[in-house]
Amino acid sequence: MSLKKITSHKMFLPVFCMILVLCANMIYDASQGSDFYEFFKVGITNGYLSGRLVNILNRGSETAILAVGMTLVVSASAGTDISVGSVMALCASVCCVILAGPAAPQATELAAPLIVGVLGGIAIGALCGAFNGALVAYLNIQPMVATLILWTAARATGLLVCNNLIVYVRNDTFGILGGFIGMFPTPILVAAIVIAAVALLLKLSAMGLYVQSVGINKKASRIAGLNSKRIIFLCYLLCGVCAAIAGVVASSRITSADSNNIGLNYELDAILAVALGGNSLGGGRFNLAGSIIGAYTIQAITTTMYNMKISTAVTPVFKAIVVIVIVAIQAPPVKAWFKKLSARNASASAKGVANA
Amino acid sequence: MKKLLAMALALAMTLSLAACGGGGGGAASSGGGAASSGAASSGAASSGAASSGAASSGAASTGGSSASSGDLIHVGFAQVGHESDWRTASTKSAQEVFSAENGYELSFVDADNDSAKQLEAVRNFIQQGMDYIIIDPIVETGWDAVLTECEEAGIPVIVIDRTITDSDKYDAWVGSDFKVEGLACGEWLKAYAAAKGITEINALVIEGSTGAGATIGRTDGFKEIADREGWTILDSQTGDFTEAGGQEVMESYCQSYKGQFNVVICQNDNEAKGAMTAMDTAGVSYGVDGDVIIVSFDANKPYVQMVCDGKLNANFECNPLAAPTVDEIIKTLESGGTPETEIYVTESWFAAEDNVPSITVNGQEQPVVHVTQDVVDARPY
Missing domain, CATH: 3.40.50.2300 (Response regulator)
Structure with a gap:
């Protein structure tokens, strides 16, 4: 039964939900009298890749990068890192302040090489991740409480770094990270590199296995010879680095550091992406590809709202309904019900065959 | 050893946290004419003392200087925060207009978008016996009680920028249409x-x-x-x-x-x-x-x-420059006149x-x- 094999695959539901969202656009476009594949058209406009699918991949990059780190954190510590949005803002601020140099808050020339600013931002992200990791892994503080500290503090520190102003770095070199390399949107490439790097790390170093085993049973893993604390610490560290990369990309898009708004509520999207990817927020086994699909699904919903010209006042309601449906489809009782239904159908058809 | 490192890390971050609390917590500074450059206005907000007691320390300095300059008009300004360039311009404008050269003594409180802090600031202004109170209300409602206190104390209130909907116990509103x-x-x-x-x-x-x-x-x-x-x-x-x-x-x-x-x-x-x-x-x-x-x-x-x-x-x-209009209103009130209740900049x-x-x-x-x-x-x- 190949169909059963497909439906029981761990990637089936996340991909199914994604396709469901995309199909809604197909029906809408057809009902509007345009081609049913209007939403899926990818073309080159003004020398740049364009189209709704490109937009989803491009605008969803930050959430996808965050989802990578968040998946590991959820898996290893059975808790969420709610500071990622604020850390994004802090890292973006640090990066822009380094790049703007003394010309802040209005710079047009880079005061330092681009790489210095980017690495500076990432270093701060790593520091934040290490702080969260130290609290969770070594001081045994509950993840949500531990990361709550930076949730409030990181954004405020970002504002402090920027002297309460928006720091502009109106420079094309800086703009590349959030813009285009050739005809390709750079954020897509950045997300792809982050995903590939983490996937390779997990595969090649058995880290993925360690993270899962720590998430399933911390004590047993320790007795089996794993350094559970260090693994949890590393997951938070990686999550901080991911947040920093996402923050730098977000600030490069607008060639400025808007500490009040960069990454605002992104932690919720990242957690939702992990959940939509079919991961249990209780830790343990994880599905990185699922989380990434989940992240792009969230962006697909937003882009769908734009495509359907839904009034902005009601957009959150629609989003909520879609999310409820997606989460409900993946809920264990619903899954069990579907299984029972298909089993009954199977037995009914088997009976039918026997009768004939 | 690792535990030690973890503790040190935690401590380092907590310290930087405390430092930012100083900036985040709305700092009160008695405006004077000194803080007139743009950098100084936000600098004052971030370098000022952090606790809510800052408002009362502002009061002390106000009280002290009022003895030496008795004929200055004391104005308390409860600002929303410092979230945008626009807001910074508004604050700067107030600090320039209500300067000692213009015959004013300004007590400025940055409420940092916290409406409870703003209410407390206004109550402090009443206790300090300000001549005029300027409020840029963070929220539209919940003002009647404190505005009644202002009225009982005989302090005219001027609302700028945002509006108050549940009370009319203020003398004028200045803002954009x-x-x-x-x-x-x-x-x-x-x-x-x-x-x-x-x-x-x-x-x-x-x-x-x-x-x-x-x-x-x-x-x-x-x-x-x-x-x-x-x-x-x-x-x-x-x-x-x-x-x-x-x-x-x-x-x-x-x-x-x-x-x-x-x-x-x-x-x-x-x-x-x-x-x-x-x-x-x-x-x-x-x-x-x-x-x-x-x-x-x-x-x-x-x-x-x-x-x-x-x-x-x-x-x-x-x-964002409502302060010059507020200045005119205060002059009208000082000369015994009645200003219009709604004035658009x-x-x-x-x-x-x-x-x-x-x-x-x-x-x-x-x-x-x-x-x-x-x-x-x-x-x-």
């Missing part, structure tokens, strides 16, 4: 289209944050003219007053309405910049010689410069070309400023 800004935008577009020979208007609107006063007023004002003139508003989505929001919405517009629109209305400057980036990417030309007319609201200095450079066709000011309309010299808004003729480099250089914010 967002609807007039929207109307002015519509009237200018009508005159501009006529001058350019454009007969059909297909507009896209990038709104501000849903529910914000500025969003509602600007949307209503522009829509009123659009309905009257029979223009098509193709779509109206929120960009949340941010550059990233403007960029994302415009990117989507460029795909949905490719080649169908000739006007883009951005409800603040940041959104306009984002929209420009998106149109650059999509290969849509805009501005003075472009296919698309783009207008913005707020008119901060860098964006008036963009009007001068011809990147924006027009920009409609939202004036004067706002200017900036255009990149000189083909529309003036527009008529609500039956009033208002000039449209043709932006030159001199106009930009003369802008205070």
Whole structure:
């Protein structure tokens, strides 16, 4: 039964939900009298890749990068890192302040090489991740409480770094990270590199296995010879680095550091992406590809709202309904019900065959 | 060893946290005339003492200096926070106008967008026996009790910028009429289209944050003219007053309405910049010689410069400088007069070309400023 094999695959539901969202656009476009594949058209406009699918991949990059780190954190510590949005803002601020140099808050020339600013931002992200990791892994503080500290503090520190102003770095070199390399949107490439790097790390170093085993049973893993604390610490560290990369990309898009708004509520999207990817927020086994699909699904919903010209006042309601449906489809009782239904159908058809 | 490292890390971060608490916690500083440079205004907010006791230390310094300069008028100003360039300009304006040279002693409290802190600040002002209290209310409601206390203490209250809806126990309100800004935008577009020979208007609107006063007023004002003139508003989505929001919405517009629109209305400057980036990417030309007319609201200095450079066709000011008007109100009250209860600050309309010299808004003729480099250089914010 190949169909059963497909439906029981761990990637089936996340991909199914994604396709469901995309199909809604197909029906809408057809009902509007345009081609049913209007939403899926990818073309080159003004020398740049364009189209709704490109937009989803491009605008969803930050959430996808965050989802990578968040998946590991959820898996290893059975808790969420709610500071990622604020850390994004802090890292973006640090990066822009380094790049703007003394010309802040209005710079047009880079005061330092681009790489210095980017690495500076990432270093701060790593520091934040290490702080969260130290609290969770070594001081045994509950993840949500531990990361709550930076949730409030990181954004405020970002504002402090920027002297309460928006720091502009109106420079094309800086703009590349959030813009285009050739005809390709750079954020897509950045997300792809982050995903590939983490996937390779997990595969090649058995880290993925360690993270899962720590998430399933911390004590047993320790007795089996794993350094559970260090693994949890590393997951938070990686999550901080991911947040920093996402923050730098977000600030490069607008060639400025808007500490009040960069990454605002992104932690919720990242957690939702992990959940939509079919991961249990209780830790343990994880599905990185699922989380990434989940992240792009969230962006697909937003882009769908734009495509359907839904009034902005009601957009959150629609989003909520879609999310409820997606989460409900993946809920264990619903899954069990579907299984029972298909089993009954199977037995009914088997009976039918026997009768004939 | 590792535990030690973890502790050290935690300690380091906590310390930096405490430092930021100093900046985040609204610091009170008695304004004086000293803090008049832009850097100083935000510097004062971040370097001041952190605790809520700061308000009372401000009181002490006020009390001390009042002995030496008895004829100064004491003014308490409870500001919203420091969230934008616009707000910084508002604070700076107050600190410049209510200076010792102008005969004022200003007690300034930055409430950091915390309405409880703002209420406490006003109560402190009452205890300190201020002559006048200026409030830029963070929230519209919950003011009746404290305003009654002000009334009982005989202290006139002047509300600026945002409004108070559940009490009328204040003497005057000074602020912007967002609807007039929207109307002015519509009237200018009508005159501009006529001058350019454009007969059909297909507009896209990038709104501000849903529910914000500025969003509602600007949307209503522009829509009123659009309905009257029979223009098509193709779509109206929120960009949340941010550059990233403007960029994302415009990117989507460029795909949905490719080649169908000739006007883009951005409800603040940041959104306009984002929209420009998106149109650059999509290969849509805009501005003075472009296919698309783009207008913005707020008119901060860098964006008036963009009007001068011809990147924006027009920009409609939202004036943060309420302090000079408040100064006039206080002078009226001092001389025993009664000020008007609702006063709108004067706002200017900036255009990149000189083909529309003036527009008529609500039956009033208002000039449209043709932006030159001199106009930009003369802008205070």
